[in-house]
Amino acid sequence: MASRVCLVHYHEVGLKGKNRAHFEHVLMDSIKAACAAFSLSCVTRISGHILVTFSDAASVEPAFEVIRRVPGVARVSLAYHTNRDPEEYGRAAVRALGEAEPFHTFKVSAKRSNTDYPLTSMDLNRQVGEVLCEAFPDKKVQMRDPDAVVNVLVVQGSVYVYARSERGVGGLPVGSAGKVVTLLSSGIDSPVATWMLARRGAVCVPVHFSGRPQTADTSEYLCQDIIERLAPAIQIGRLYVVPFGDAQREISLACPGDLRVIMYRRVMYAVAERIARIEGAKAIVTGESLGQVASQTLENIMAVNEVVDIPVFRPLIGSDKQEIIARAEEIGTYDISCETAPDCCTLFMPRRPETHAKLEAVHEAWECIDHEAMIERLVGAVEYVDFESSSYRPPRMLRAHHDALAPRDASM
Ligand code: ATP
Ligand code: MG
Numbered sequence: 001m002a003s004r005v006c007l008v009h010y011h012e013v014g015l016k017g018k019n020r021a022h023f024e025h026v027l028m029d030s031i032k033a034a035c036a037a038f039s040l041s042c043v044t045r046i047s048g049h050i051l052v053t054f055s056d057a058a059s060v061e062p063a064f065e066v067i068r069r070v071p072g073v074a075r076v077s078l079a080y081h082t083n084r085d086p087e088e089y090g091r092a093a094v095r096a097l098g099e100a101e102p103f104h105t106f107k108v109s110a111k112r113s114n115t116d117y118p119l120t121s122m123d124l125n126r127q128v129g130e131v132l133c134e135a136f137p138d139k140k141v142q143m144r145d146p147d148a149v150v151n152v153l154v155v156q157g158s159v160y161v162y163a164r165s166e167r168g169v170g171g172l173p174v175g176s177a178g179k180v181v182t183l184l185s186s187g188i189d190s191p192v193a194t195w196m197l198a199r200r201g202a203v204c205v206p207v208h209f210s211g212r213p214q215t216a217d218t219s220e221y222l223c224q225d226i227i228e229r230l231a232p233a234i235q236i237g238r239l240y241v242v243p244f245g246d247a248q249r250e251i252s253l254a255c256p257g258d259l260r261v262i263m264y265r266r267v268m269y270a271v272a273e274r275i276a277r278i279e280g281a282k283a284i285v286t287g288e289s290l291g292q293v294a295s296q297t298l299e300n301i302m303a304v305n306e307v308v309d310i311p312v313f314r315p316l317i318g319s320d321k322q323e324i325i326a327r328a329e330e331i332g333t334y335d336i337s338c339e340t341a342p343d344c345c346t347l348f349m350p351r352r353p354e355t356h357a358k359l360e361a362v363h364e365a366w367e368c369i370d371h372e373a374m375i376e377r378l379v380g381a382v383e384y385v386d387f388e389s390s391s392y393r394p395p396r397m398l399r400a401h402h403d404a405l406a407p408r409d410a411s412m
Contacts, residue, residue: 007077030175061078070169076168084157099163117154191230204234207242221341
């Protein structure tokens with residue numbers, strides 16, 4: 001009797017030469033963590049694929065949908081696992097092709113990873129093809145561009161047969177590329193930017209600036225919802241929340257109105273850099289897109305960027321809003337981001353923010369506040385919320401660690 005399994009295909013992971021085994025292990029750990037809610041039986045490597053098996057048949061379909069979303073997964077196939085008895089795998093092929101309905105044309109694509117099997121791939125194609133032609137007399141075999149393909153993979157002791165196969169999100173497994181701090185608002189862009197870095201293998205540590213105590217904490221809950229929506233395929237272990245309302249008020253009272261937003265953002269970047277140092281994160285990620293709003297002109301990006309030494313990645317810089325929205329819908333964060341919540345973005349906003357800030361004016365405004373003390377105070381007031389995650393390792397001594405950090409010399 002054939003059992004149902006998921007066969008995971010990966011591209012980029014396979015390209016990593018000597019590191020291949022390491023990448024495969026990170027990918028297997030990600031898949032295990034993502035499938036924790038299902039009755040997982042085993043996750044193991046077989047001839048260039050990862051095989052995922054379950055003790056309960058009802059788990060396979062929902063797990064298939066989750067695995068597709070795990071970074072590093074190029075494709076997942078819902079396969080039948082049989083022994084090497086031609087009758088067994090022939091029957092499995094009939095069931096697999098039946099799932100491809102509606103279709104008119106099909107072909108068989110067999111591969112054997114063990115040459116100890118007496119039949120060649122061509123023999124297998126013919127043998128399984130005959131069984132299928134008999135079972136589906138009104139369908140036609142077509143070699144070029146058929147509607148359905150029945151894949152037969154013969155490995156040591158087993159055969160895997162599948163026709164149902166879907167693309168995964170691709171990329172690299174989370175945990176294979178180090179750690180980044182991502183600036184997460186509850187808007188549309190920053191969840192997408194965070195997802196993109198996670199898809200490239202980075203462990204993402206989001207930092208949210210809340211308008212609290214000047215506003216309610218709604219935006220903080222929306223950020224938590226966003227993190228929960230990305231799981232279980234992408235597991236974020238910790239959300240840092242910075243109560244920023246009072247500092248914004250201070251800035252709004254002391255600095256020229258048109259430069260306020262730039263001042264807020266300089267402080268946000270500086271605090272994020274300090275958190276990155278505590279976390280051992282090597283970059284900051286934002287959801288900025290060139291020209292999208294006043295603070296995202298080249299001049300303003302430069303005026304904000306100069307307060308930090310760490311690289312700042314903006315994966316959406318060249319993306320259109322429509323493209324970003326499409327991605328947000330795909331990853332499931334769009335509807336959460338559409339809920340409005342007052343956060344620090346809506347607090348103390350000037351009527352006419354500067355769109356092309358002059359650095360001299362920015363530096364002058366920067367000196368209107370005791371920015372070092374403000375940054376220090378905000379870092380000391382940082383709160384966090386933890387989530388289930390297999391890839392995130394928290395810094396060992398958070399408080400002790402950041403007290404020991406020297407404030408950055410911001411004489412610029
Ligand atoms: P988003 O949709 O991500 O909120 P946005 O179009 O509203 O972006 P801005 O408000 O200018 O643009 O913010 C640009 C980027 O700055 C955001 O994508 C995010 O990375 C960061 N950011 C903005 N507000 C916050 C916040 N409250 N907490 C953390 N990061 C923020
Ligand atoms: Mg925003």
